Amino acid sequence: MRSDNFISPKRFSHIYLEESAKDHPKTTEILSKFPNSHVIPIDSYKEVFNPSSQNFQTQKRSPKLILAKRKEQFLYSGSGVAPDFGYQFFYYNALVLNCLYNCSYCYLQGMYSSANLVVFVNNEDYIRETAEQLKLSKPLYLCISYDTDLLALENTLGYCKEWIEFANIHPDLIVELRTKSANFKSIARLKPTSNIILAWTLSPESVIAEHEPLTPRLSSRLKNIKEALEAGWQVRLCLDPILNVPKWKSIYSDFISRIFEQIPGDKLREISLGVFRMNSDYFKNSKKRRPDSYLFYLPMETHSFVKSYPEELEKEMFAHVEKELESFVSKEKIHRLVASEMQSI
Amino acid sequence: MIFIVVALLPEAKPLITTLDLKILRDQTSFPIYQNEKYSLVVSGIGKVCSAIATTFLLTQYKNEDRNGSWIFNFGICGAPKEISQIGESFLIHKITDRGTGKSGYPDILFKSSLRESSLLTVDQPVFENESVELPNTLVDMEASGFFQASRKFFTSDKIRIVKTVSDHFTKFESITKGEITDTISMRIQNAIPEILQILSIPISPENEFELRPDEIVSLNHFKKTLRLSETETIQLKDWMIGFKIRTGKSPNEGKTFFETTRVSGPNTNPVKTREEGKKGLNALRQFYQS
Numbered sequence: 048m049r050s051d052n053f054i055s056p057k058r059f060s061h062i063y064l065e066e067s068a069k070d071h072p073k074t075t076e077i078l079s080k081f082p083n084s085h086v087i088p089i090d091s092y093k094e095v096f097n098p099s100s101q102n103f104q105t106q107k108r109s110p111k112l113i114l115a116k117r118k119e120q121f122l123y124s125g126s127g128v129a130p131d132f133g134y135q136f137f138y139y140n141a142l143v144l145n146c147l148y149n150c151s152y153c154y155l156q157g158m159y160s161s162a163n164l165v166v167f168v169n170n171e172d173y174i175r176e177t178a179e180q181l182k183l184s185k186p187l188y189l190c191i192s193y194d195t196d197l198l199a200l201e202n203t204l205g206y207c208k209e210w211i212e213f214a215n216i217h218p219d220l221i222v223e224l225r226t227k228s229a230n231f232k233s234i235a236r237l238k239p240t241s242n243i244i245l246a247w248t249l250s251p252e253s254v255i256a257e258h259e260p261l262t263p264r265l266s267s268r269l270k271n272i273k274e275a276l277e278a279g280w281q282v283r284l285c286l287d288p289i290l291n292v293p294k295w296k297s298i299y300s301d302f303i304s305r306i307f308e309q310i311p312g313d314k315l316r317e318i319s320l321g322v323f324r325m326n327s328d329y330f331k332n333s334k335k336r337r338p339d340s341y342l343f344y345l346p347m348e349t350h351s352f353v354k355s356y357p358e359e360l361e362k363e364m365f366a367h368v369e370k371e372l373e374s375f376v377s378k379e380k381i382h383r384l385v386a387s388e389m390q391s392i
Numbered sequence: 393m394i395f396i397v398v399a400l401l402p403e404a405k406p407l408i409t410t411l412d413l414k415i416l417r418d419q420t421s422f423p424i425y426q427n428e429k430y431s432l433v434v435s436g437i438g439k440v441c442s443a444i445a446t447t448f449l450l451t452q453y454k455n456e457d458r459n460g461s462w463i464f465n466f467g468i469c470g471a472p473k474e475i476s477q478i479g480e481s482f483l484i485h486k487i488t489d490r491g492t493g494k495s496g497y498p499d500i501l502f503k504s505s506l507r508e509s510s511l512l513t514v515d516q517p518v519f520e521n522e523s524v525e526l527p528n529t530l531v532d533m534e535a536s537g538f539f540q541a542s543r544k545f546f547t548s549d550k551i552r553i554v555k556t557v558s559d560h561f562t563k564f565e566s567i568t569k570g571e572i573t574d575t576i577s578m579r580i581q582n583a584i585p586e587i588l589q590i591l592s593i594p595i596s597p598e599n600e601f602e603l604r605p606d607e608i609v610s611l612n613h614f615k616k617t618l619r620l621s622e623t624e625t626i627q628l629k630d631w632m633i634g635f636k637i638r639t640g641k642s643p644n645e646g647k648t649f650f651e652t653t654r655v656s657g658p659n660t661n662p663v664k665t666r667e668e669g670k671k672g673l674n675a676l677r678q679f680y681q682s
């Protein structure tokens with residue numbers, strides 16, 4: 048089977064352009080970065096993104112970009128599957144649908160029928176709506192990299208910079224920018240902002256190689272984290288999802304030592320822990336789309352439509368990982384996200 | 393199997409000859425030409441005929457192994473002078489149905505040397521001097537029907553369309569039907585290298601992890617001896633597949649384990665009680681999942 052004929056995933060060989068987004072300055076900016084792509088006019092992003100007759104995994108080999116304008120819902124109230132870190136007003140937004148990476152356990156493959164990336168070009172409307180909400184809900188905790196990896200896309204979109212600048216003048220807004228990228232350099236020149244949390248998701252190197260293809264290596268992420276901490280940024284580590292891989296105990300022990308060989312634990316804002324969990328419908332779809340991944344065949348339990356490892360195993364995993372972490376960070380900085388206590392979205 | 397849908401016999405002929413396809417002897421509603429790798433149907437003109445012929449072809453071969461299969465439509469189209477010269481072939485990335493205004497998008501995940509274009513499918517031929525505004529794109533009469541029908545059977549990465557420009561919306565009033573037929577065949581004949589190029593690009597392989605026939609035999613053996621319900625059998629199958637993916641080993645290994653540790657000893661007689669069955673199932677779960 049020849050596989051060299053597939054277009055490289057990074058190139059966005061085709062860009063679908065929604066009529067309403069065509070004159071937006073962000074569209075012009077993005078298109079200028081892909082001069083060789085075919086630009087295909089569309090009426091609505093939904094006609095490309097929503098049809099069910101798409102092959103998510105095949106599309107991942109050459110994902111396309113869809114540029115659209117969001118008309119409504121610039122803020123969502125936080126879901127039970129993600130952590131709120133004790134903030135009463137917890138929101139997330141969806142500036143981009145889908146991600147450049149292709150982790151085998153990713154819930155997006157169970158949520159969307161398409162692997163193409165939808166970028167909403169009107170970030171200013173998201174910012175305006177957030178400013179409005181801030182008048183009513185303070186402090187407001189907002190995740191801006193929820194169904195995507197915004198920092199991985201920063202060179203193309205520049206959205207992280209826009210949000211960092213916005214957060215700079217709104218101290219009551221706490222923004223979480225979650226990433227698996229090693230693209231800190233794209234925001235390194237900006238002023239570190241105490242209400243922006245750079246949340247790096249980390250996994251053991253062997254887990255990255257097997258289950259997080261296309262994401263940067265652990266060493267590159269750790270280097271980025273070190274630089275961010277030295278520059279004075281707030282950093283949260285997310286060891287999430289912890290996976291039930293063979294020999295998980297020793298793998299996660301080595302992984303934690305490896306992290307703190309490079310990172311000073313006392314400088315971290317916090318560490319959040321979670322084991323694999325997924326809305327049961329997304330789980331069903333993902334299992335179909337990832338028939339080659341054993342992760343979906345491991346023993347699971349379902350609580351309130353969330354699939355996760357049996358409670359006993361979850362507890363064991365938390366206890367083990369926490370014990371290892373406590374040699375490097377104080378206990379108060381470690382947050383558990385317990386699957387059975389979450390609600391499904 | 394690669395399925396091919398073409399509107400007219402003169403369009404199909406050059407490819408039938410090149411691929412050495414033979415007409416199917418059975419009298420079918422639409423003529424089908426095939427060999428072991430390709431099945432080509434001649435649909436007739438118009439999007440409705442194209443949709444029916446596509447459905448007909450794919451239903452005829454519904455029992456074929458669909459892994460590696462995909463569907464292809466090619467033929468002639470009209471185009472404005474500004475867009476294309478006569479004889480040029482295009483890979484289509486958007487099809488709009490003029491009647492409904494709806495569009496479809498084949499996924500182009502491969503590289504090719506063909507130029508790409510959108511395509512408008514119309515219900516009536518479009519001619520210069522007859523229409524006030526000529527469409528500023530390629531125009532045909534079948535693709536939207538073909539695409540809509542194909543999408544019921546294939547995902548959009550497995551649907552490809554190539555159109556070859558035959559005219560600039562000109563009406564051939566002074567030439568005979570035979571000459572038109574020859575012109576069409578000649579246009580397609582010249583486009584054969586492009587058509588073959590697209591036909592030769594394989595679709596992305598799908599990873600299907602299923603049990604092999606000998607592994608199904610093991611599953612059925614467990615089912616019978618443990619008197620499992622349908623739901624329990626589906627669960628067990630899932631564990632067996634998971635074991636296969638995770639360890640790379642055959643789930644038949646569970647059979648040896650089963651025979652040596654079975655509650656009622658190493659025999660093939662069915663268990664006597666449901667409890668025994670459940671106990672056996674649990675033992676298999678532990679074997680496959682640890």
Ligand code: SF4
Nearest residue numbers: 146148149150153227
């Ligand atoms: S980085 Fe996150 S969003 Fe992206 S593919 Fe991996 S799990 Fe999914």
